[in-house]
Amino acid sequence: MADAEKLALNAAPNGAPIIEVRDLHKRFGSLEVLKGIELEVRPSEVVCIIGPSGSGKSTLLRSMAFLEEYEDGEVLIEGRLLGYRQTPSGRRRDTDRNIDAVRNCIGMVFQQFNLWPHKTTLSNVTEALRVVQKMDRASAEKRAMENLEKVGMRSKAHEYPGQLSGGQQQRVAIARALAKQPRIMFFDEPTSALDPELVGEVLNVMQTLAKEGMTMVIVTHEMGFAARVADRVIFMDQGVVVEQGAPADLFETPRSNRLRQFLETWNERSSGDG
Amino acid sequence: MLAEGAVFTASLSLCAIVLGVFFGLLLCFGLMSKNKSLRFASKVYRSVWRGTPLLVQLLIIFYFLPHAGINLPPLGAAVIALTMNTAAFQAEIYRGGLMTIPNGQIEAARMLGISTFAIRKNILTPQMFRVVLPSLINETISILKNSSLISVIGVTELLRTSQQIVATTYRPFEVYILAALAYLAMTISLAAIGRYFERRLGKGQRAAHVL
Ligand SMILES: Nc1ncnc2c1ncn2[C@@H]1O[C@H](COP(=O)(O)OP(=O)(O)OP(=O)(O)O)[C@@H](O)[C@H]1O
Ligand SMILES: [Mg+2]
Numbered sequence: 353m354a355d356a357e358k359l360a361l362n363a364a365p366n367g368a369p370i371i372e373v374r375d376l377h378k379r380f381g382s383l384e385v386l387k388g389i390e391l392e393v394r395p396s397e398v399v400c401i402i403g404p405s406g407s408g409k410s411t412l413l414r415s416m417a418f419l420e421e422y423e424d425g426e427v428l429i430e431g432r433l434l435g436y437r438q439t440p441s442g443r444r445r446d447t448d449r450n451i452d453a454v455r456n457c458i459g460m461v462f463q464q465f466n467l468w469p470h471k472t473t474l475s476n477v478t479e480a481l482r483v484v485q486k487m488d489r490a491s492a493e494k495r496a497m498e499n500l501e502k503v504g505m506r507s508k509a510h511e512y513p514g515q516l517s518g519g520q521q522q523r524v525a526i527a528r529a530l531a532k533q534p535r536i537m538f539f540d541e542p543t544s545a546l547d548p549e550l551v552g553e554v555l556n557v558m559q560t561l562a563k564e565g566m567t568m569v570i571v572t573h574e575m576g577f578a579a580r581v582a583d584r585v586i587f588m589d590q591g592v593v594v595e596q597g598a599p600a601d602l603f604e605t606p607r608s609n610r611l612r613q614f615l616e617t618w619n620e621r622s623s624g625d626g
Numbered sequence: 627m628l629a630e631g632a633v634f635t636a637s638l639s640l641c642a643i644v645l646g647v648f649f650g651l652l653l654c655f656g657l658m659s660k661n662k663s664l665r666f667a668s669k670v671y672r673s674v675w676r677g678t679p680l681l682v683q684l685l686i687i688f689y690f691l692p693h694a695g696i697n698l699p700p701l702g703a704a705v706i707a708l709t710m711n712t713a714a715f716q717a718e719i720y721r722g723g724l725m726t727i728p729n730g731q732i733e734a735a736r737m738l739g740i741s742t743f744a745i746r747k748n749i750l751t752p753q754m755f756r757v758v759l760p761s762l763i764n765e766t767i768s769i770l771k772n773s774s775l776i777s778v779i780g781v782t783e784l785l786r787t788s789q790q791i792v793a794t795t796y797r798p799f800e801v802y803i804l805a806a807l808a809y810l811a812m813t814i815s816l817a818a819i820g821r822y823f824e825r826r827l828g829k830g831q832r833a834a835h836v837l
Contacts, residue, residue, distance in 0.1 A: 419733055452739045460737040466730035470753050479748065480738035525734070532738060 367395045368431075370536060370567055371416065376425035378408075378415050385411045386422070387591040395535075396565040400578035400599075403588035404614055409571040412588065413540050416569070417460055418451055429454050429536070459529030463541040465521040467513040467528070473500065474509040477528045485532075499527040503557050519550030523557055530561075537561065539570040575618060579603055587611045628801075631787030632808040638701075638783060639770040642708035646769075649709060650716025655746060657721055668717075675714035681775045683707050688779045704776040712769050719765060723758035724750055756827045763820035767813045774809075784808055 373391035377384065385408045393399050401409050415422040418435040427434040432454045437446045446454075467476050477496035481487045487495070500506045503523035513521050522542055529537060539558065543551040555577050562568055562581050572578055578585050579599045586596045589610050595602060606612045656668030675683065684707040691698050691706075698706075727750060735745045755762075777786035788805040792798045 417737060419736070448742070452736075455737070456739055458737065460734070462730055462734065464728070464730050466728070466734035468731055468734075468749050468753070470756070480735075480740055483741075483744045483748065484739045528734075528738070 369393060369428075370395045370430055371569070372426070372428040372431075373412075373416060374426040374428070376412070376415060376422055376427065378411055378420060378422045385591050386415065388425070389591075389593055391586070391593065393536075393567060393569060395567055397583050398562045398566075398568045398570070398581055399584050399586060400582040401569065401571045401586045401588060402573070402575070402578060402614075403594075407588045408591045409588055410540050413538055413569060413571050417455060417458055417538055419460075421445065430457060456532075457535040458538060459532060459534035459536070460538045461522070461525050461529055461540070461542050463544050465513070465518070465525045465545070467521055467525055469513050472510050472512055473505060473516070473524050476513070476524060477531050480528070480532055495531055496527070499531045500524070502530065502560075503527045504553070517550060518546045519553045522546065522554045526554075526557055526561075536567045536569070539568065539572070541571050541573065543572070543574060573618075575603070575615075575622075587614070589614070627787055627791060628784070628804055628808065631782065631784040631805075632812065634782065634787075635770065635773055635784040635809075636812055638705065638776075638781075639708070639766065639773045641705055642712055642769055642773070643766050645705070645709040646712035646716050646765075649713035650720060651751065653713055653717035654720035654724070657717060658724070672714045672717055675711055676718070680707070680711050680772050681778070683711055684775060684779065700776075700779045700781045703779060704773075704781050708769060708773060708776070711772075712765060715765055716762070719758050719761045720754060722761075723754040726757050727753055759820060759824055759827065763816055767816055770812055770816070771809060 369392040371391070371393040373389050376386050376389040376391075378386040389412055391399075391412075401412065403409050411420055414420040416427050416429075416434075418427070421435065434454045435446055435451055436443045437450065438444075468479070471479065474493065474496055477499060478487075478489075478492040481492040481495055482489070485492075497506060497509065500509055503526050505520060505523050505527060508516060508520060508524070513524070516524065522545075526542075542558070543554050546554065551574070555574065558568070558570070558577075559581050570578075570582075582599050584596060585599045585602045587594050587602065587606075587608075587610075595606065595608050595611050602611070603615065606615060653668055653672065656664050657672065659665050659668070684704065687707045687710075688700065688703040691703055731749060732745055735749055740749075773783060774785040776783060777789065780786070782790070784805055788801050792801045795801065
């Protein structure tokens with residue numbers, strides 16, 4: 353009976369959280385960067401994380417992918433603890449294999465694209481399909497081409513990253529992450545390294561993904577995008593979540609002083625830019 | 627006869643370099659390993675082989691092997707010494723090359739579930755070789771020249787052959803000049819081969835330096 357109830361709960365409109373972050377702490381030496389973060393993300397939800405530089409946004413996202421080893425607290429991905437396993441003598445770092453298994457459902461896109469420059473667009477996308485999923489060349493290339501098509505980069509399949517613009521490289525990076533068919537996508541300032549005229553093409557791809565129901569966590573400085581696409585916006589400052597809510601509420605009626613200040617500074621800066 | 631010696635020197639050096647690539651890579655990943663004792667052992671090996679003269683290493687191996695019940699011809703001892711020596715230098719070359727590759731590329735691979743071994747094999751090593759090619763050519767040139775040291779254990783490579791010719795002809799000046807020219811011809815060819823590969827690998831790669 354209990355199981356049936358649980359199932360019913362999972363199927364509820366909002367669904368059970370696909371990501372849960374509980375009392376997350378992260379230190380770099382003596383600097384405490386995350387001071388007890390609580391966060392839940394539900395399936396198909398698009399969550400944008402905003403906040404001033406150095407507030408810990410990247411560190412939070414990277415901890416949620418275990419690219420940073422958090423010290424205290426928990427990150428649960430689809431209900432499974434990421435990065436650690438319980439032993440009789442306490443919590444131990446998990447094996448690489450288990451970590452890979454838990455975060456297999458996550459695709460990640462970085463500010464610096466991080467494509468492999470010695471491989472063509474196509475083999476950037478097929479690499480993981482070939483060596484991790486052991487797909488044969490033909491099916492891997494087929495899957496890769498479908499994903500390149502999706503980001504509008506099919507025609508550049510045989511070019512090298514160095515021959516592409518930043519926006520194109522980022523779209524390839526998105527295709528590479530999508531090819532693994534993740535259920536969750538993490539983006540860490542995906543447009544911050546781009547020339548302004550190239551930002552739109554990447555945001556469009558992301559917007560399409562959001563519409564298709566992908567669960568997304570996006571660290572961004574693009575307030576317009578957050579307002580348009582996010583279901584929920586999280587404002588971080590100095591290692592804590594200061595405020596969160598629907599974009600309209602957050603942007604129009606900020607409750608905290610820190611958010612108000614942050615939005616004012618941002619407005620000034622963007623109107624100053626013209 | 628001199629030509630024979632030159633061919634011998636060239637093949638011997640090439641042999642040591644190729645074996646050295648393999649062991650140098652192993653040692654390099656040992657130096658960068660997460661495992662503390664493996665890292666320590668690699669550092670000790672690297673420091674010992676980089677910090678002692680090749681001639682001394684050669685003599686120790688030559689006299690030690692029979693002692694340990696391993697009976698190898700002098701040639702075997704020579705190849706082992708050259709390989710173990712170049713492995714230490716190559717490992718350092720590779721380590722330097724790997725450090726030029728942005729860590730983000732590794733993080734992207736990890737997020738895709740690619741194993742450490744596959745990351746090293748498919749992502750790091752190919753890029754690293756492009757970066758270190760000039761240093762690797764340098765190392766090959768220096769092994770080629772240093773291989774003259776193995777004449778002391780009686781391997782008839784280029785220098786030893788020259789000495790033998792001198793012993794019968796009593797024309798040291800001409801013979802050693804010829805030997806020097808033979809070394810020079812080989813090292814110049816190596817440099818040219820290196821430049822050729824650099825140009826070829828440089829194709830679609832210009833951005834690697836920009837990234
Ligand atoms: N690897 C590291 N070692 C030491 N300190 C770090 C490291 N990474 C981040 N930090 C520090 O942690 C704090 C938070 O950094 P983080 O990159 O998470 O901020 P952010 O909110 O993403 O900022 P930005 O908007 O500039 O990207 C900063 O003070 C930063 O200097
Ligand atoms: Mg950041």
